[in-house]
Amino acid sequence: MRSPRSRFELACRIGAFALLGWLLGTSVMPTPGRRVARASQTDVEAKLAEWTRLPSSVALHGDFSTTPSAWAIDWLAALRHSGHAVTWSGSPPPVALTAEATADPRGSVRLSVAAPSDDRVSLRDDASVIDSVHVSNLGGSVTVPLLVGDVRANVLGQIAIASPPDSVPLKTIVVVGRAGWEGRFVVAALEERGWPVVARFAVAPNVDVTQGAGSLVLDTARVAAVVAIDTVVQRFGGAIARFVRSGGGLVLAGASSLAPAAAPLAPGAIGTRFRPAVLPRDTLDLGSTGFFPVTSLKPDAVPLERRTGGIAIAARRVGAGRVIQVGYDDSWRWRMAGAAGSENAHREWWSNLVSAVAYVPEPAHSAARTSLPSAPLALLVDRLGPSRASAPAGIGRAAVDRRLILAFIMILLIAEWASRRLRGLR
Amino acid sequence: MTDFVFATAQYESGDWDSAPLVPPNIIDTIAKYTEIAVAPTGITVPLSDPRMLRFPLLYMTGHLPVRFTDAERRNARKFVERGGLLFIDDHNHDIDGTFHKTATEEITRTFGKLSDLPNDHALYSAFFKFDGPPTTTHELNGWGDNLVHKHLQAVQRNGRIAVLYSSKDYSSEWNYHPESKRFLSVDNTRFAVNLVVYALTA
Numbered sequence: 001m002r003s004p005r006s007r008f009e010l011a012c013r014i015g016a017f018a019l020l021g022w023l024l025g026t027s028v029m030p031t032p033g034r035r036v037a038r039a040s041q042t043d044v045e046a047k048l049a050e051w052t053r054l055p056s057s058v059a060l061h062g063d064f065s066t067t068p069s070a071w072a073i074d075w076l077a078a079l080r081h082s083g084h085a086v087t088w089s090g091s092p093p094p095v096a097l098t099a100e101a102t103a104d105p106r107g108s109v110r111l112s113v114a115a116p117s118d119d120r121v122s123l124r125d126d127a128s129v130i131d132s133v134h135v136s137n138l139g140g141s142v143t144v145p146l147l148v149g150d151v152r153a154n155v156l157g158q159i160a161i162a163s164p165p166d167s168v169p170l171k172t173i174v175v176v177g178r179a180g181w182e183g184r185f186v187v188a189a190l191e192e193r194g195w196p197v198v199a200r201f202a203v204a205p206n207v208d209v210t211q212g213a214g215s216l217v218l219d220t221a222r223v224a225a226v227v228a229i230d231t232v233v234q235r236f237g238g239a240i241a242r243f244v245r246s247g248g249g250l251v252l253a254g255a256s257s258l259a260p261a262a263a264p265l266a267p268g269a270i271g272t273r274f275r276p277a278v279l280p281r282d283t284l285d286l287g288s289t290g291f292f293p294v295t296s297l298k299p300d301a302v303p304l305e306r307r308t309g310g311i312a313i314a315a316r317r318v319g320a321g322r323v324i325q326v327g328y329d330d331s332w333r334w335r336m337a338g339a340a341g342s343e344n345a346h347r348e349w350w351s352n353l354v355s356a357v358a359y360v361p362e363p364a365h366s367a368a369r370t371s372l373p374s375a376p377l378a379l380l381v382d383r384l385g386p387s388r389a390s391a392p393a394g395i396g397r398a399a400v401d402r403r404l405i406l407a408f409i410m411i412l413l414i415a416e417w418a419s420r421r422l423r424g425l426r
Numbered sequence: 427m428t429d430f431v432f433a434t435a436q437y438e439s440g441d442w443d444s445a446p447l448v449p450p451n452i453i454d455t456i457a458k459y460t461e462i463a464v465a466p467t468g469i470t471v472p473l474s475d476p477r478m479l480r481f482p483l484l485y486m487t488g489h490l491p492v493r494f495t496d497a498e499r500r501n502a503r504k505f506v507e508r509g510g511l512l513f514i515d516d517h518n519h520d521i522d523g524t525f526h527k528t529a530t531e532e533i534t535r536t537f538g539k540l541s542d543l544p545n546d547h548a549l550y551s552a553f554f555k556f557d558g559p560p561t562t563t564h565e566l567n568g569w570g571d572n573l574v575h576k577h578l579q580a581v582q583r584n585g586r587i588a589v590l591y592s593s594k595d596y597s598s599e600w601n602y603h604p605e606s607k608r609f610l611s612v613d614n615t616r617f618a619v620n621l622v623v624y625a626l627t628a
Contacts, residue, residue, distance in 0.1 A: 179626040204460045337479040
């Protein structure tokens with residue numbers, strides 16, 4: 001039977017060790033009920049300096065309807081690494097923007113923006129508003145001839161920024177086919193638009209006519225794309241497949257995909273030529289005199305244009321290169337006998353077609369460019385983790401001061417020790 | 427791919443059909459020397475009809491004065507601006523003749539000033555090699571100006587021949603039945619191959 005004094009000493013020992021165990025446990029595992037400092041996207045940047053001076057036991061939480069600036073996200077990430085629990089909540093619009101230089105003699109830039117469907121994205125650069133894009137299927141694209149400074153995409157106040165890319169060095173376009181109006185006017189359209197073109201036309205058995213200065217060796221260091229007017233492309237043999245797989249572009253026009261060297265690369269086969277009725281007085285348009293429909297699409301091929309007679313244009317990737325199959329074989333009629341402006345339209349159409357497949361070297365990224373928040377929500381999630389459904393159940397009271405607990409432990413141990421000494425024990 | 431169709435331009439003034447055997451002769455020559463898909467018969471297209479734009483190489487000849495109507499001039503100008511090649515040959519081979527004077531005046535008014543085509547132009551090496559425009563037997567036959575013209579003349583657009591003008595009277599030189607070609611030691615229509623190949627490839 002223990003005496004009351006002995007029970008008191010036992011209680012002091014148990015209390016002291018229990019408090020020590022609690023201190024040890026809370027130092028290893030954060031306490032859920034710690035103090036939380038809060039901010040919204042409007043004042044988070046102003047609070048960062050104050051938050052940096054808070055003890056790491058204070059949790060930090062942001063409530064964001066749009067993402068903070070990139071430097072603020074970086075600062076929050078640094079606080080997280082220093083021991084603060086940093087969380088955020090809210091639903092900023094997911095926006096991403098890229099600016100890519102296209103292979104185009106005019107040096108145009110393709111702006112691709114991803115945003116929630118049905119939202120409207122406004123695009124502007126340092127000079128002025130560029131355009132607005134209504135987003136369908138989560139994305140949209142705009143090609144602009146010139147950018148002044150950085151370009152910004154704004155969706156409901158959420159801004160994504162991209163830098164203008166370096167221009168793409170122009171490489172040669174090789175046009176190959178039999179001597180005929182289609183090849184001749186494809187060359188004219190591309191040259192008038194500023195492309196360096198080398199053409200090789202078969203005129204007679206073993207007689208080819210070569211136009212333009214440049215290399216006919218298919219190599220992405222010199223040639224950006226090949227335009228095959230017909231099956232004469234077979235003369236390149238296996239070189240055409242090697243060229244495409246290494247990143248080169250290929251436009252297969254008319255019946256050129258019948259060439260054994262081109263068939264494995266083509267997005268599909270071709271069917272019987274579709275010949276719509278054309279009255280003598282009709283104004284000619286692209287395809288109004290017929291085309292070869294693209295049939296039996298390969299699984300990775302994408303139809304780009306459909307007409308009454310079938311698919312007129314399809315595309316696919318082959319290795320690092322791109323292939324576009326165009327069913328039209330007499331687009332020159334559109335240029336020569338089309339409505340007013342058809343000459344320019346023909347020129348733009350062929351230039352855009354070639355630009356879509358032309359080889360573009362990988363751009364060199366600088367550190368400054370990658371620091372821009374071209375995808376701000378992705379940056380936020382990458383640095384701070386995903387959004388919480390709600391703010392942490394923080395408590396507004398101050399945390400218990402650990403020095404007081406240590407002092408209390410000391411008191412308990414001294415009381416236990418004094419009690420034992422007073423009753424003659426060591 | 428559509429066949430190449432040799433087209434002769436019909437204009438309201440003058441005798442546009444003065445060399446009716448030139449088209450079949452040139453078609454025969456194209457088929458003989460090249461693998462260009464050529465339609466077996468030529469076609470005649472009125473310059474006043476917008477359908478003339480469907481034939482990017484047009485042959486035009488005659489002896490009589492040339493005066494385009496407004497529609498002919500409008501279509502011809504559009505034809506050249508869009509990349510067509512108009513080949514005009516003086517069937518008189520006479521620089522003092524009415525065709526030459528009126529045709530060159532009309533060309534200047536419609537397309538711009540003619541200038542001499544250098545004899546090393548790509549036209550002369552497009553298929554067969556020539557040192558310049560081949561001389562015709564009609565240049566020194568006592569008719570016309572009795573001159574051997576050293577150059578063809580041209581109006582160029584974007585570095586290409588848009589209008590080619592000849593005082594050499596190829597219309598007389600080539601105006602015979604293709605069957606008779608076998609009697610020639612050297613085929614005198616070979617320059618027509620260069621003309622067609624140039625039009626189709628340059």
